[in-house]
Amino acid sequence: MRRGGGSRRYAPGMRPAPRPARAATAVLAALGAAVLFGACGGDGGSGGPDISGEEFEDLTGRDEVTVDAVDNRFVPEYVEIDAGTTVRFENRGRNVHNAIPAEDGAFDPVEADELGPGDTAEVTFDEPGLYPYYCSLHGTTTKGMIGGIRVRG
Ligand SMILES: [Cu+2]
Numbered sequence: 439m440r441r442g443g444g445s446r447r448y449a450p451g452m453r454p455a456p457r458p459a460r461a462a463t464a465v466l467a468a469l470g471a472a473v474l475f476g477a478c479g480g481d482g483g484s485g486g487p488d489i490s491g492e493e494f495e496d497l498t499g500r501d502e503v504t505v506d507a508v509d510n511r512f513v514p515e516y517v518e519i520d521a522g523t524t525v526r527f528e529n530r531g532r533n534v535h536n537a538i539p540a541e542d543g544a545f546d547p548v549e550a551d552e553l554g555p556g557d558t559a560e561v562t563f564d565e566p567g568l569y570p571y572y573c574s575l576h577g578t579t580t581k582g583m584i585g586g587i588r589v590r591g
Contacts, residue, residue, distance in 0.1 A: 486541035486570040487579055489586040494518040498590060502560075504528055505585065507535040507553060510576035512585035521589050524562045529553045533576070537561075540570040540579035550575065566591035 495514040497503040502524045506513045509531035519525065527537050527548050532555055537548040544567075548559040563569065569587040570579065577583035 486539070486544065486568075489516065489570045490568060492516045492586060494586070494588050497523075502526055505537075506530045507537070507573065507583075509533045510535070510573065510583045512537075512573075512583065515584070516586045516588070518588040518590060519563060521566050521591055522562065522564055523589075524560050525587060526558055526560045527553060528558045529555050531555060535573045535583070536575060537571050537585070538574050540572055540584075544569050545571075563587060563589045565589065 492515070494516040495518065497514075497517045498520045500519070500523060503517060503519055504526045505517060505528070507527055507529045510533060517525070529535055534550050534554050536550040536553055537559075539545050539547060545561055545563065548561060552559040566589045569589065571585055571587070572579050573583035575583075
């Protein structure tokens with residue numbers, strides 16, 4: 439079902455390069471991360487835009503749902519699904535699109551070479567939370583070709 443899975447590439451620069459750290463440094467880094475996560479609050483994110491006020495189309499109760507990428511928006515833009523549901527991104531436009539989490543690493547990004555016209559790419563969401571995403575070719579994390587997935591536990 440899931441294509442690519444854990445082997446999907448991350449876009450260059452999406453994650454800081456892992457650096458060899460002594461134990462003490464690693465502990466400090468973990469504390470820092472905990473503080474960052476705690477400070478932002480909300481479900482599911484530490485760095486993405488707040489999309490909690492958007493209208494989400496209720497697509498719960500299904501194993502798989504489809505989000506179309508058209509030129510240039512996602513349809514439906516905001517969907518609510520159950521944990522474990524696979525989202526199938528389908529490019530029904532004439533342009534190449536992608537689907538990149540607004541919060542780095544929140545899910546495996548669907549890269550442009552996987553989502554040309556007519557292509558489909560699937561991502562399974564197992565963890566409850568809020569997952570804003572965007573097409574980096576036609577939007578930013580907050581404007582343009584954006585979308586969001588709310589995963590219910
Ligand atoms: Cu696009």
